[in-house]
Amino acid sequence: MTSLHWGYWKNRDAINLENLKKAQTHYTKKLAKMIPDDVRQILDVGCGIGDNASYLVNKGYDLTCISPEIKHQAALRKIVNGQAAFQLTGIEDYSYTGEFDLALMSESSNYFDADIGFTKLQNLVRKEGYILSASIFRRAPTKQYLSFHIENDWVASAKAHGFEVVERIDITEQALPNVALMKSIVSTYIIPSAELFGKYVSGSKGIKARTGSFFLNPSIKHMVDFFNNGYGGQMSNPDLFRKHASYIFYLLKNNS
Ligand SMILES: C[S@@+](CC[C@H](N)C(=O)[O-])C[C@H]1O[C@@H](n2cnc3c(N)ncnc32)[C@H](O)[C@@H]1O
CATH class of the missing domain: 3.40.50.150 (Vaccinia Virus protein VP39)
Incomplete structure:
Protein backbone atom coordinates (compact mmCIF):
# COMPACT_ATOMS: atom_id res chain seq x y z
CA MET A 1 0.00 0.00 0.00
CA ALA A 175 -14.68 9.90 -1.62
CA LEU A 176 -17.66 7.53 -1.55
CA PRO A 177 -16.37 5.10 -4.20
CA ASN A 178 -13.81 4.10 -1.57
CA VAL A 179 -16.68 2.96 0.67
CA ALA A 180 -18.13 0.99 -2.24
CA LEU A 181 -14.70 -0.55 -2.85
CA MET A 182 -14.52 -1.64 0.81
CA LYS A 183 -18.00 -3.11 0.53
CA SER A 184 -16.99 -5.14 -2.49
CA ILE A 185 -13.76 -6.38 -0.85
CA VAL A 186 -15.57 -7.27 2.39
CA SER A 187 -18.45 -9.12 0.71
CA THR A 188 -16.38 -10.81 -1.99
CA TYR A 189 -13.31 -11.84 -0.01
CA ILE A 190 -13.27 -11.15 3.73
CA ILE A 191 -16.61 -12.56 4.91
CA PRO A 192 -16.62 -15.66 2.66
CA SER A 193 -12.98 -16.43 3.56
CA ALA A 194 -13.67 -16.03 7.29
CA GLU A 195 -16.79 -18.21 7.08
CA LEU A 196 -14.99 -20.84 5.04
CA PHE A 197 -12.10 -20.84 7.49
CA GLY A 198 -14.55 -21.15 10.39
CA LYS A 199 -16.25 -24.17 8.76
CA TYR A 200 -12.87 -25.77 8.04
CA VAL A 201 -11.71 -25.36 11.63
CA SER A 202 -15.02 -26.65 13.11
CA GLY A 203 -15.03 -29.64 10.76
CA SER A 204 -11.47 -30.69 11.54
CA LYS A 205 -10.86 -33.72 13.76
CA GLY A 206 -8.35 -34.22 16.57
CA ILE A 207 -7.62 -32.46 19.82
CA LYS A 208 -5.51 -29.71 18.27
CA ALA A 209 -8.22 -28.85 15.75
CA ARG A 210 -10.94 -28.93 18.43
CA THR A 211 -8.90 -26.63 20.69
CA GLY A 212 -8.21 -24.35 17.70
CA SER A 213 -11.89 -24.32 16.85
CA PHE A 214 -12.78 -23.44 20.46
CA PHE A 215 -10.53 -20.37 20.36
CA LEU A 216 -10.87 -19.36 16.72
CA ASN A 217 -14.60 -19.63 16.09
CA PRO A 218 -15.63 -16.81 18.46
CA SER A 219 -12.97 -14.59 16.81
CA ILE A 220 -14.25 -15.45 13.35
CA LYS A 221 -17.85 -14.78 14.42
CA HIS A 222 -16.69 -11.53 15.96
CA MET A 223 -14.97 -10.53 12.73
CA VAL A 224 -17.96 -11.42 10.54
CA ASP A 225 -20.20 -9.47 12.92
CA PHE A 226 -17.81 -6.50 12.78
CA PHE A 227 -18.13 -6.40 9.01
CA ASN A 228 -21.86 -7.14 8.88
CA ASN A 229 -23.21 -5.07 11.77
CA GLY A 230 -20.33 -3.22 13.44
CA TYR A 231 -17.92 -0.46 12.53
CA GLY A 232 -16.58 -2.36 9.49
CA GLY A 233 -20.14 -2.57 8.19
CA GLN A 234 -20.64 1.18 8.62
CA MET A 235 -17.40 1.95 6.81
CA SER A 236 -18.42 -0.20 3.87
CA ASN A 237 -22.01 1.03 3.48
CA PRO A 238 -22.25 3.94 1.00
CA ASP A 239 -25.92 4.75 1.75
CA LEU A 240 -25.38 4.81 5.51
CA PHE A 241 -22.23 6.91 5.04
CA ARG A 242 -24.04 9.44 2.84
C1 LIG B 1 -5.60 7.45 8.43
S1 LIG B 1 -3.94 7.86 8.78
C2 LIG B 1 -3.71 9.22 7.66
C3 LIG B 1 -2.30 9.31 7.22
C4 LIG B 1 -1.96 10.40 6.22
N1 LIG B 1 -2.12 11.71 6.77
C5 LIG B 1 -2.74 10.25 4.94
O1 LIG B 1 -3.46 11.16 4.57
O2 LIG B 1 -2.58 9.21 4.29
C6 LIG B 1 -4.02 8.67 10.37
C7 LIG B 1 -2.72 9.18 10.89
O3 LIG B 1 -2.92 9.88 12.11
C8 LIG B 1 -1.93 9.48 13.04
N2 LIG B 1 -2.33 9.75 14.42
C9 LIG B 1 -2.98 8.94 15.29
N3 LIG B 1 -3.11 9.54 16.48
C10 LIG B 1 -2.52 10.76 16.37
C11 LIG B 1 -2.29 11.83 17.29
N4 LIG B 1 -2.73 11.77 18.54
N5 LIG B 1 -1.61 12.91 16.85
C12 LIG B 1 -1.17 12.97 15.58
N6 LIG B 1 -1.36 11.99 14.67
C13 LIG B 1 -2.02 10.90 15.07
C14 LIG B 1 -1.74 8.01 12.72
O4 LIG B 1 -0.55 7.52 13.28
C15 LIG B 1 -1.71 8.11 11.19
O5 LIG B 1 -0.44 8.51 10.79
Missing part, protein backbone atom coordinates in the same frame (compact mmCIF):
# COMPACT_ATOMS: atom_id res chain seq x y z
CA THR A 2 1.39 3.43 -0.93
CA SER A 3 -1.18 5.60 0.79
CA LEU A 4 -3.60 5.54 3.72
CA HIS A 5 -6.29 8.01 2.68
CA TRP A 6 -9.52 7.44 0.79
CA GLY A 7 -8.74 9.31 -2.40
CA TYR A 8 -10.66 11.66 -4.65
CA TRP A 9 -12.38 9.59 -7.32
CA LYS A 10 -13.25 10.83 -10.76
CA ASN A 11 -16.80 10.20 -11.97
CA ARG A 12 -16.24 7.58 -14.61
CA ASP A 13 -13.49 5.55 -12.94
CA ALA A 14 -14.39 1.92 -12.26
CA ILE A 15 -14.24 1.00 -8.58
CA ASN A 16 -11.16 -1.18 -8.22
CA LEU A 17 -7.79 -1.19 -6.45
CA GLU A 18 -5.93 0.17 -9.47
CA ASN A 19 -8.19 3.22 -9.59
CA LEU A 20 -7.91 3.64 -5.80
CA LYS A 21 -4.22 4.45 -6.35
CA LYS A 22 -5.14 7.01 -9.02
CA ALA A 23 -7.78 8.51 -6.73
CA GLN A 24 -5.28 8.78 -3.87
CA THR A 25 -2.78 10.64 -6.04
CA HIS A 26 -5.55 12.92 -7.28
CA TYR A 27 -6.59 13.60 -3.67
CA THR A 28 -3.09 14.75 -2.70
CA LYS A 29 -2.93 17.09 -5.69
CA LYS A 30 -6.38 18.50 -4.99
CA LEU A 31 -5.50 19.11 -1.34
CA ALA A 32 -2.14 20.70 -2.24
CA LYS A 33 -3.91 23.14 -4.58
CA MET A 34 -5.63 24.63 -1.52
CA ILE A 35 -2.29 25.65 0.06
CA PRO A 36 -2.02 29.45 0.01
CA ASP A 37 0.93 31.12 -1.74
CA ASP A 38 2.52 32.47 1.44
CA VAL A 39 3.20 28.96 2.83
CA ARG A 40 6.68 27.39 2.98
CA GLN A 41 6.94 25.48 6.27
CA ILE A 42 4.39 22.71 6.84
CA LEU A 43 3.73 20.52 9.85
CA ASP A 44 2.17 17.24 8.65
CA VAL A 45 0.14 16.09 11.65
CA GLY A 46 -0.42 12.33 11.43
CA CYS A 47 1.67 11.89 8.29
CA GLY A 48 0.96 8.17 7.85
CA ILE A 49 3.35 6.55 5.42
CA GLY A 50 4.27 9.90 3.92
CA ASP A 51 2.79 10.10 0.43
CA ASN A 52 1.36 13.61 0.99
CA ALA A 53 4.68 14.70 2.53
CA SER A 54 6.66 13.28 -0.36
CA TYR A 55 4.49 15.13 -2.91
CA LEU A 56 4.83 18.39 -0.96
CA VAL A 57 8.60 18.03 -0.54
CA ASN A 58 8.86 17.63 -4.31
CA LYS A 59 6.83 20.82 -4.69
CA GLY A 60 9.50 22.65 -2.66
CA TYR A 61 7.83 22.91 0.77
CA ASP A 62 9.76 22.34 4.04
CA LEU A 63 8.09 19.43 5.80
CA THR A 64 8.09 18.35 9.43
CA CYS A 65 6.08 15.18 9.95
CA ILE A 66 4.70 13.68 13.13
CA SER A 67 2.97 10.39 13.87
CA PRO A 68 2.77 8.27 17.03
CA GLU A 69 3.16 5.03 15.03
CA ILE A 70 6.66 3.60 14.81
CA LYS A 71 5.99 1.84 11.51
CA HIS A 72 5.25 5.23 9.92
CA GLN A 73 8.72 6.43 10.88
CA ALA A 74 10.42 3.82 8.68
CA ALA A 75 7.90 4.18 5.86
CA LEU A 76 8.20 7.95 5.79
CA ARG A 77 12.00 7.92 5.92
CA LYS A 78 12.02 5.64 2.90
CA ILE A 79 9.56 7.69 0.86
CA VAL A 80 10.97 11.18 1.56
CA ASN A 81 14.58 10.02 1.55
CA GLY A 82 15.80 12.34 4.32
CA GLN A 83 14.10 15.41 2.88
CA ALA A 84 11.59 15.81 5.72
CA ALA A 85 12.02 15.83 9.48
CA PHE A 86 10.07 13.22 11.46
CA GLN A 87 9.14 13.01 15.12
CA LEU A 88 7.53 9.96 16.68
CA THR A 89 4.75 11.64 18.65
CA GLY A 90 1.08 12.54 18.70
CA ILE A 91 0.08 16.19 18.47
CA GLU A 92 -0.72 16.21 22.20
CA ASP A 93 2.97 15.79 23.15
CA TYR A 94 4.61 17.60 20.26
CA SER A 95 6.59 20.74 21.00
CA TYR A 96 8.56 23.05 18.75
CA THR A 97 10.14 26.41 19.46
CA GLY A 98 9.43 27.90 16.02
CA GLU A 99 6.21 28.33 14.08
CA PHE A 100 4.80 26.76 10.92
CA ASP A 101 3.01 28.49 8.07
CA LEU A 102 0.53 25.64 7.82
CA ALA A 103 -0.48 22.49 9.67
CA LEU A 104 -1.81 19.69 7.48
CA MET A 105 -4.25 17.17 8.96
CA SER A 106 -5.09 14.64 6.29
CA GLU A 107 -7.46 12.08 7.81
CA SER A 108 -5.82 12.54 11.20
CA SER A 109 -7.94 15.08 13.10
CA ASN A 110 -10.36 12.38 14.26
CA TYR A 111 -7.56 10.65 16.19
CA PHE A 112 -7.41 13.36 18.85
CA ASP A 113 -9.65 15.67 20.81
CA ALA A 114 -10.52 18.81 18.83
CA ASP A 115 -9.90 21.26 21.70
CA ILE A 116 -6.53 19.69 22.54
CA GLY A 117 -5.50 19.73 18.87
CA PHE A 118 -6.51 23.35 18.25
CA THR A 119 -4.90 24.50 21.51
CA LYS A 120 -1.59 22.99 20.34
CA LEU A 121 -1.94 24.30 16.79
CA GLN A 122 -2.76 27.81 17.96
CA ASN A 123 0.84 27.99 19.21
CA LEU A 124 2.47 25.95 16.45
CA VAL A 125 0.93 27.87 13.53
CA ARG A 126 2.04 31.48 13.03
CA LYS A 127 -0.43 34.36 13.19
CA GLU A 128 -2.32 34.42 9.87
CA GLY A 129 -0.98 30.93 9.15
CA TYR A 130 -3.27 28.04 8.26
CA ILE A 131 -4.66 24.61 9.01
CA LEU A 132 -5.50 22.46 6.01
CA SER A 133 -7.70 19.56 7.05
CA ALA A 134 -9.24 16.66 5.15
CA SER A 135 -11.61 14.71 7.30
CA ILE A 136 -14.65 12.55 7.69
CA PHE A 137 -17.26 14.12 9.95
CA ARG A 138 -20.51 13.04 11.52
CA ARG A 139 -23.38 15.27 10.41
CA ALA A 140 -25.13 15.09 13.81
CA PRO A 141 -24.72 13.37 17.21
CA THR A 142 -25.69 9.93 15.87
CA LYS A 143 -24.62 6.53 17.21
CA GLN A 144 -22.99 5.67 13.88
CA TYR A 145 -19.46 6.77 12.93
CA LEU A 146 -18.61 7.54 16.54
CA SER A 147 -14.90 7.82 15.86
CA PHE A 148 -15.42 11.02 13.86
CA HIS A 149 -16.02 14.53 15.14
CA ILE A 150 -19.39 16.18 14.63
CA GLU A 151 -18.62 18.82 12.00
CA ASN A 152 -20.35 21.77 13.73
CA ASP A 153 -18.64 21.00 17.05
CA TRP A 154 -15.23 20.75 15.37
CA VAL A 155 -15.70 24.09 13.57
CA ALA A 156 -16.91 25.68 16.83
CA SER A 157 -13.76 24.42 18.56
CA ALA A 158 -11.59 25.81 15.72
CA LYS A 159 -13.27 29.23 16.05
CA ALA A 160 -12.93 29.22 19.84
CA HIS A 161 -9.18 28.80 19.33
CA GLY A 162 -8.89 31.67 16.86
CA PHE A 163 -9.19 29.78 13.55
CA GLU A 164 -11.64 31.12 10.97
CA VAL A 165 -12.95 29.13 8.02
CA VAL A 166 -11.47 30.37 4.73
CA GLU A 167 -12.68 27.56 2.50
CA ARG A 168 -14.85 24.44 2.84
CA ILE A 169 -15.09 21.86 0.07
CA ASP A 170 -17.43 18.91 0.40
CA ILE A 171 -15.86 15.91 -1.39
CA THR A 172 -18.24 13.26 -0.01
CA GLU A 173 -19.36 12.12 -3.46
CA GLN A 174 -15.77 11.90 -4.72
CA LYS A 243 -26.84 9.70 5.40
CA HIS A 244 -24.75 10.24 8.52
CA ALA A 245 -21.29 11.38 7.43
CA SER A 246 -19.47 13.66 5.07
CA TYR A 247 -15.94 14.11 3.81
CA ILE A 248 -14.76 17.72 3.94
CA PHE A 249 -11.63 19.67 3.02
CA TYR A 250 -11.21 22.73 5.26
CA LEU A 251 -8.77 25.63 5.03
CA LEU A 252 -8.67 27.55 8.33
CA LYS A 253 -6.74 30.74 9.13
CA ASN A 254 -5.17 31.59 12.49
CA ASN A 255 -6.53 34.97 13.55
CA SER A 256 -5.62 34.66 17.22
